[in-house]
Amino acid sequence: MKLFQCLLVASLTCGSGFSQEVISYLNYIRQFQTPSGVVFDASNSVGQSGSMLSPLPIQKNGARFELWTIQSSSVSGVSEYLLSSSYVASYIPTASLTLSSSDTTSPVPRTRVDQPFYVTYTIGGLLSGATDPDASKAVTYQHHVQSYGPGGTGANLDRTQAILYREEKIEKNATYNQTFTITSIPRDGFSSATKIRGEERFTIRSLPDDRDGYHVDSLIIDSKTIQIWPVADGSISGITNGQKVRYSVPQLTLTLNDLYPFSTTYLQAYKGNPVLGTTGAIISGSQLVINDSVPNSRTLVVSNYGADLADDGTWTMELITKTPFGTDRLAYVTFELDRTMKVNGTVTTSE
Amino acid sequence: MKPWIAFSLLGLLPVAAEPPMRDATTHEELELRYRKAMQEEAMRKANAPAPQVDPAKKPAPAKPAEPAKPPTLLGQSDIICFNGVATIVPKRAILQSPQNLASRLQYQAGAKLVGWKDFYELNRAWITTVEVSEEQAQGDSPLAEDTQKKVVKSTQLVVATFKGGPISVLPLKTPPPEGNASAKSPQQTPSKP
Numbered sequence: 001m002k003l004f005q006c007l008l009v010a011s012l013t014c015g016s017g018f019s020q021e022v023i024s025y026l027n028y029i030r031q032f033q034t035p036s037g038v039v040f041d042a043s044n045s046v047g048q049s050g051s052m053l054s055p056l057p058i059q060k061n062g063a064r065f066e067l068w069t070i071q072s073s074s075v076s077g078v079s080e081y082l083l084s085s086s087y088v089a090s091y092i093p094t095a096s097l098t099l100s101s102s103d104t105t106s107p108v109p110r111t112r113v114d115q116p117f118y119v120t121y122t123i124g125g126l127l128s129g130a131t132d133p134d135a136s137k138a139v140t141y142q143h144h145v146q147s148y149g150p151g152g153t154g155a156n157l158d159r160t161q162a163i164l165y166r167e168e169k170i171e172k173n174a175t176y177n178q179t180f181t182i183t184s185i186p187r188d189g190f191s192s193a194t195k196i197r198g199e200e201r202f203t204i205r206s207l208p209d210d211r212d213g214y215h216v217d218s219l220i221i222d223s224k225t226i227q228i229w230p231v232a233d234g235s236i237s238g239i240t241n242g243q244k245v246r247y248s249v250p251q252l253t254l255t256l257n258d259l260y261p262f263s264t265t266y267l268q269a270y271k272g273n274p275v276l277g278t279t280g281a282i283i284s285g286s287q288l289v290i291n292d293s294v295p296n297s298r299t300l301v302v303s304n305y306g307a308d309l310a311d312d313g314t315w316t317m318e319l320i321t322k323t324p325f326g327t328d329r330l331a332y333v334t335f336e337l338d339r340t341m342k343v344n345g346t347v348t349t350s351e
Numbered sequence: 352m353k354p355w356i357a358f359s360l361l362g363l364l365p366v367a368a369e370p371p372m373r374d375a376t377t378h379e380e381l382e383l384r385y386r387k388a389m390q391e392e393a394m395r396k397a398n399a400p401a402p403q404v405d406p407a408k409k410p411a412p413a414k415p416a417e418p419a420k421p422p423t424l425l426g427q428s429d430i431i432c433f434n435g436v437a438t439i440v441p442k443r444a445i446l447q448s449p450q451n452l453a454s455r456l457q458y459q460a461g462a463k464l465v466g467w468k469d470f471y472e473l474n475r476a477w478i479t480t481v482e483v484s485e486e487q488a489q490g491d492s493p494l495a496e497d498t499q500k501k502v503v504k505s506t507q508l509v510v511a512t513f514k515g516g517p518i519s520v521l522p523l524k525t526p527p528p529e530g531n532a533s534a535k536s537p538q539q540t541p542s543k544p
Contacts, residue, residue: 024464026466028439030427030441033489038489038521039427039444039518039519040441040518041441041444041516042516043466043467055516056485056513066424070464074461077460078425078458078464080423080425082424113381114376114380114381181384182385182388192381193381193385194378194381232375233375277372321375325370326370326373327372327373328373328376329373330375
C-alpha cells in the first residue's frame, strides 16, 4: 500500500511540472499490385491483430503488402514506422521474419544497447528446377543499420541513409536463427558505447524478375525493424559520500538521463554500507514511471524524506531503475545520520 | 497517466524469473563485448566456405551494393486535412480537387490522423467517392462517360474507391475512342491544384 501511495504522489508530482505529450498510433495496410502499380488502402479497420482476404485479387506477378503505423505526437508531430512488408506471387518464395528481445511491451520491437536481440527468419517455396524462374530459386537477406545520433528519437528519420551492414543470398528453404549480443550501429558521435541509439532493419527481398515481358524489381517479401535505446545513467547530488547528516536531511537532486521507455526509477535507502541487491525503503517523492516510445531524461528534487530514514546510523541510498531487462543500480551514496540532540548542562539546586 | 495505470505497469513486466540487481552497464564492459563480437564475426567470415562457382554459368557482372531505398507511407500518399482531423489516401486516388478546397490537401500541425472511413464520415458535405473497378484502376478501361462528366464538373473533392477503400487510378493505357475525345478524362489529366 505504501508503494502505491508513493507512486501516486510521484505521478502527481511529476505530472504537475511537465506538459504531457499526447501520443496516438494509427495502423495502415497498403496493397501494391505488380507490375501495374495500383495502390489500394485496406486500412478501414486495422486493429491490433486480425486477418482479412486481400481486397484486390493477386495477379500472376503478385502484390506487395505493407503494414505501417503512424505515430502522432503533440510534441514531435507525425512519424511513420514500417512494421512489416510482404511480397506474394505465384512462384516467389515466402519468408517470415520475427525480431524479439526481452522487451515485449511495445508494438515496435525495441531493446537496450547492452541487451541481446534475436532474429528468426523462415524461407519457404524456393525452387531448384532447371526450368524454374531465377526469382524462385533464391532470396536476398539484408541487414541495415542507422544511428539516430546523440539524443535522437528516430522522428522524421531519412531511412534512405541507412547503412547496408550485411547482404547474403539464401538458396535453401529453412528456418534461420541469429542472436545479436551487440548492436551493429556505428559508434560515431556517441560519447559512450552505452549511449548508442538507432535502429536495425532486417529484410528478405525477392530477386528481380523478368518474365512474360514484365520486369519486376527486387521487392520486399518481409522486413522488420528493431529500435536500440541507450543505457540509463543517473546521479544523486546534495549529499556526498561519508557526509554526516545532522537533524534535518538535505534536499537531493536526482539527475536521470535516458531512462528506458518502459521503466520505473526510484531512490531507495537502507541501513548499512552498500550491498548490491538489497531491498530498501523507497524515498517519498522519488519515483518516476515511464511508459513512452522514447527514452526520457528528468531532474527530480527530493526533500523532507527524514521519515523514511527510521533510525540514526550509517545509511546507503541507491538510485534504481527497473526495466524489462531487470533492475539496475545507477548511483549510490553512503552517509551518517545523527539526529540525536545532546545537551551539555549542569543541574544545581539552592535552598 | 493516471496513477493506477502507473502502478499496474509494474505488473505488466514479464513474470519470468527476474535477473539479480546489477550495476548499470559501463562503456568499458560494452567495448569488451563489442571487440569479442568483432573477433567472432571475423572468424566466421574466415571459416565460411568459398562460394560455389558453376563453370557453365557466366559470372554475373559486379554491381555496386544496393542503396537502401525504403518506402515511406507519407511519401506515397496525399493528405486530406480539415477542422483538426486528417487522413491519407494513396497518390492518384484523388480524381478531382476544386481550387477552393486546395487548402484541405495540406496537413495542419496538430491535426489528428484518422482512418479514411472515419474521415469520410465527418466530411461527407465536401467529399464524394467514385467506386471503380480493378480494370479502371489499372487504366485498362475508362470510367463510364457520365461518371467522368460528374467528376470533372464536381465542386466536391472526388476520391476513387474500390470496395469502399481509396485506390489509385492510373492513366488510361489507350486513349478513348474518337467520339469521346471532347470529354476530359479525369484518369488522363487528374485535376489537382
